[in-house]
Amino acid sequence: MRTQVAIIGAGPSGLLLGQLLHKHGIDNVIVERHTGEHVLSRIRAGVIEQVTMDLLDEAGVGARMHQDGLIHEGVQICVDGVRHRISFKDLTGKAVMVYGQTEITKDLMDGRAAVGAPTIYAAYDVALHDIFGTHPRVTYRADGKNHEIECDFIAGCDGFHGISRKSVPPRAITAHERVYPIGWLGLLSETPPVSEELIYVRHELGFALCSMRSHTRSRYYIQCSLAEDIESWPDERFWEELKPRLDEEARERLVTGPSIEKSIAPLRSFVAEPMRFGRLFLAGDAAHIVPPTGAKGLNLAASDVQYLWRALLEHYKDKSDAGIDHYSDRALARVWKAERFSWWMTMTLHKISENPFDVKIQLAELDYLFRSKAAATVFAENYVGLPY
Ligand code: APR
Ligand code: PHB
Numbered sequence: 001m002r003t004q005v006a007i008i009g010a011g012p013s014g015l016l017l018g019q020l021l022h023k024h025g026i027d028n029v030i031v032e033r034h035t036g037e038h039v040l041s042r043i044r045a046g047v048i049e050q051v052t053m054d055l056l057d058e059a060g061v062g063a064r065m066h067q068d069g070l071i072h073e074g075v076q077i078c079v080d081g082v083r084h085r086i087s088f089k090d091l092t093g094k095a096v097m098v099y100g101q102t103e104i105t106k107d108l109m110d111g112r113a114a115v116g117a118p119t120i121y122a123a124y125d126v127a128l129h130d131i132f133g134t135h136p137r138v139t140y141r142a143d144g145k146n147h148e149i150e151c152d153f154i155a156g157c158d159g160f161h162g163i164s165r166k167s168v169p170p171r172a173i174t175a176h177e178r179v180y181p182i183g184w185l186g187l188l189s190e191t192p193p194v195s196e197e198l199i200y201v202r203h204e205l206g207f208a209l210c211s212m213r214s215h216t217r218s219r220y221y222i223q224c225s226l227a228e229d230i231e232s233w234p235d236e237r238f239w240e241e242l243k244p245r246l247d248e249e250a251r252e253r254l255v256t257g258p259s260i261e262k263s264i265a266p267l268r269s270f271v272a273e274p275m276r277f278g279r280l281f282l283a284g285d286a287a288h289i290v291p292p293t294g295a296k297g298l299n300l301a302a303s304d305v306q307y308l309w310r311a312l313l314e315h316y317k318d319k320s321d322a323g324i325d326h327y328s329d330r331a332l333a334r335v336w337k338a339e340r341f342s343w344w345m346t347m348t349l350h351k352i353s354e355n356p357f358d359v360k361i362q363l364a365e366l367d368y369l370f371r372s373k374a375a376a377t378v379f380a381e382n383y384v385g386l387p388y
Helices: 012-023 036-040 050-058 063-068 088-092 101-115 235-245 248-253 297-318 322-349 356-371 373-384
Strands: 005-008 028-031 070-072 074-079 082-087 096-098 124-129 137-142 145-150 153-156 174-189 199-202 208-212 218-225 259-273 280-282
Touching: 005 012, 012 028, 012 050, 012 101, 012 297, 036 101, 050 297, 063 101, 074 088, 074 356, 082 088, 082 356, 082 373, 088 373, 174 235, 199 322, 218 235, 235 259, 259 322, 297 322, 322 356, 322 373, 356 373
Parallel strands: 005 028, 005 153, 074 199, 153 280
Antiparallel strands: 070 096, 074 082, 124 137, 137 145, 174 218, 174 259, 199 208, 208 218
16 A cells, blocks of 8 residues: 555544545555544543644544534632632633543544545554655554555554654653652533633642533543552542542532543653654654643644644645744743643642652742732643643
C-alpha cells in the first residue's frame, strides 16, 4: 500500500490530523493498535478551548459539539470551603466548551467513515522504518498477515505508550519529566452537576474537581495515592471522601448515584524534544503529557495538529518546507506554556508536600489569584488558551 501520510494511532490527534489532511486532498492511512470500540471506551477530559473548537469545525466534525457542548464563561476555585469565581468572559472576552473527549473521538471517527478514508484497526507489531531516509515505511500485522505502507511522512499520534517516540534513536531525543506522587480517582455518574461551572477544590484533605458532561451527567475527581486499588473504592466511599472537601452549598446540592465509570490516573508532566525526526513528526500525547489539572491534554494535541496539517499542506500545495522545518519549534513553544500552567495548577491545588512552608506558598498563590486582576487575567488567559 502507498499513501502520502501514514498516521500511527486513532486517538484525537491522529483522527483530527487525518480528517484535515483528507479534506485538503492529502492522502492518509491511520494504523491503530486497538479496535474502534476500545478506543471509544476510554473516558478522558472534557474542556476544549476556542482554538480546538475552530479546528473541529474546520475538520467538518463540529456540529454535535455545538449542539450538545456547554459553553462555560468562568470557573470556580474553592479553597478550604470558600468558593471564588474567575470570569473568563470579563477578563479575556473568551469562553471554553465542556464536551467530552470520547464524544469528540466518536465525531471524528464518524467523520472519517463518512468520507471513506482508511483506518486499520487491530494492527499489531506496528514498526516504523527509514524515518531519516527518503522512503519511510510502516509495517504491521493484521488478519494474520504482514502488511507494509510506503509513505512520504509518518505522523506519530500514538500516545504516551506508543511506538513512534520509541523508534527514534535515544541520542536524537531529550525527555523532560516530572512525576507527581499522586493520582486522580475519577467517577462518572448519571446525576446533575453540583454547579453550573466546574469547581476546582483545594482542601487540606486533598484536591477535588467537580466537572460535568451534560446537565444530567457529572464527572468528579478526588486526589488519591498512587498505591490505591480501584477495587477498594466502592461508590459510597468515593462520595464520602468527596463531600468534606466541598463548600457547604456544594455539599448540600451534591446528588450522588451509582458510577458509570471509575478509574485512577497518575499525574505526570513530560515533554520530548524535538518533535520532528527526519520524516517522522510526533503529535499529541506521543510527544508530551500534562497533568489533567489544567485541562490542556486534548487542546495541546489539537494545537500540534494545527501546526502539522498546515505544514504538510504547505509542503504539498506550495512546495515549501518552511512549515515542516518550523513544526517542532512552533509546537514546543506552546507545549511549554501549557506545561507551566498545568504544573502550576497541580502544585497549587493538590496536597503534595507536608512542609508547612509549601502549604503557605500555595495559600499565598491562591490569595493573590483572587485579589489581583492581573493574576486572575493570567490564569484566565492560560485556561482559555489565549497566549499562544
Ligand atoms: N501502534 C498503533 N497504535 C497505537 C500504538 C501502536 N504501537 N500505541 C498506541 N496506539 C494508539 C492507542 O491505542 C490510541 O488509540 O494510539 C492512540 C493514541 O491516542 P491517545 O492516547 O488518545 O493520544 P492523542 O490522540 O495524542 O490524544 C491526546 O488528549 O486529553 C488528552 O491525554 C489525553 O488522550 C488524550 C490526548
Ligand atoms: C473532566 O471533565 O474530565 C475534566 C475537566 C477539567 C479538568 C480535567 C478533567 O481540568
